[in-house]
Amino acid sequence: xxxxxxxxxxxxxxxxxxxxxxxxxxxxxxxxxxxxxxxxxxxxxxxxxxxxxxxxxxxxxxxxxxxxxxxxxxxxxxxxxxxxxxxxxxxxxxxxxxxxxxxxxxxxxxxxxxxxxxxxxxxxxxxxxxxxxxxxxxxxxxxxxxxxxxxxxxxxxxxxxxxxxxxxxxxxxxxxxxxxxxxxxxxxxxxxxxxxxxxxxxxxxxxxxxxxxxxxxxxxxxxxxxxxxxxxxxxxxxx
Numbered sequence: 001x002x003x004x005x006x007x008x009x010x011x012x013x014x015x016x017x018x019x020x021x022x023x024x025x026x027x028x029x030x031x032x033x034x035x036x037x038x039x040x041x042x043x044x045x046x047x048x049x050x051x052x053x054x055x056x057x058x059x060x061x062x063x064x065x066x067x068x069x070x071x072x073x074x075x076x077x078x079x080x081x082x083x084x085x086x087x088x089x090x091x092x093x094x095x096x097x098x099x100x101x102x103x104x105x106x107x108x109x110x111x112x113x114x115x116x117x118x119x120x121x122x123x124x125x126x127x128x129x130x131x132x133x134x135x136x137x138x139x140x141x142x143x144x145x146x147x148x149x150x151x152x153x154x155x156x157x158x159x160x161x162x163x164x165x166x167x168x169x170x171x172x173x174x175x176x177x178x179x180x181x182x183x184x185x186x187x188x189x190x191x192x193x194x195x196x197x198x199x200x201x202x203x204x205x206x207x208x209x210x211x212x213x214x215x216x217x218x219x220x221x222x223x224x225x226x227x228x229x230x231x232x233x234x235x236x237x238x239x
Contacts, residue, residue, distance in 0.1 A: 002029075003061030003062050003238075004059040004061035007021060007022055008063060008065040008070070009150070010067030011067060012126060012149055013148065014038060014150045015037055017148045017220065018219055020219060021090075022035070024223040024226065025064075028228060039072075042163055044166060051072070052079075061084065061085060062087070062088065063086075063087050065087070066219050067092050067190070068096075068160065069090075070089030070091070070182075074087055074092075074180075075167070081177075081178070086181075086237065087180045088182070089183070091185055091188055091190070091216045091218050094195065094198065095168045096191070097165050102198065104197075105192065114129075115158075118158060122154040127144075130144035132216070133215065133217045134217050134221075135187075135189035136215035137187065137213075137217060143215065143221060146217075174203050176203075178205070180207070181209065183208070183229055184208065185221075186210055186212035186213060186214060188216045190216045193210060196209075
């Protein structure tokens with residue numbers, strides 16, 4: 001019996017933002033159960049409790065996460081390996097913000113400015129974020145308009161954004177005994193394409209794929225390309 005596949009959205013996004021990819025995966029993996037799951041409230045001070053609660057909402061199986069959703073998928077698998085067999089991440093970095101030993105990420109000052117801007121002007125900053133998600137694509141404004149937001153309030157989104165700035169997936173990926181797939185867009189304005197090679201160097205079980213012309217909005221921009229890579233990855237594991 002094939003495991004369920006659950007798709008997790010990125011920061012501030014509704015689970016409906018993952019529907020194009022869910023539809024493509026349903027076509028690419030007939031017989032598999034594919035579903036989407038929205039994010040509950042998350043913050044650093046209650047992260048363990050929040051992740052445990054999220055895990056209870058998810059069916060056991062494979063987790064596919066976009067951006068922050070990918071980083072959370074890694075953390076969920078680290079804590080509950082018996083429930084979540086494998087992880088696929090999309091436009092998701094080892095750590096979102098630059099560290100001394102991880103230069104392929106967003107500069108710390110850029111992230112700090114964005115965080116402060118969101119604290120002061122959340123709606124205006126969210127619109128700017130939407131354009132950044134599609135930046136690098138052929139039709140960035142059209143992609144921005146396709147984004148569907150979650151129902152969280154500004155404080156909840158601020159907590160989740162702060163969490164994005166401190167999460168570090170590298171230790172979990174190094175320690176994992178399960179193979180994983182990590183997909184990137186070569187024109188991503190939020191996660192540098194160089195992060196793909198940096199992740200690939202972490203450990204041999206980790207696989208990467210890069211769409212040279214895609215933006216951060218891979219699940220909306222290239223759902224069929226993603227579905228093909230994910231289907232091939234899972235096909236090798238569950239053939």
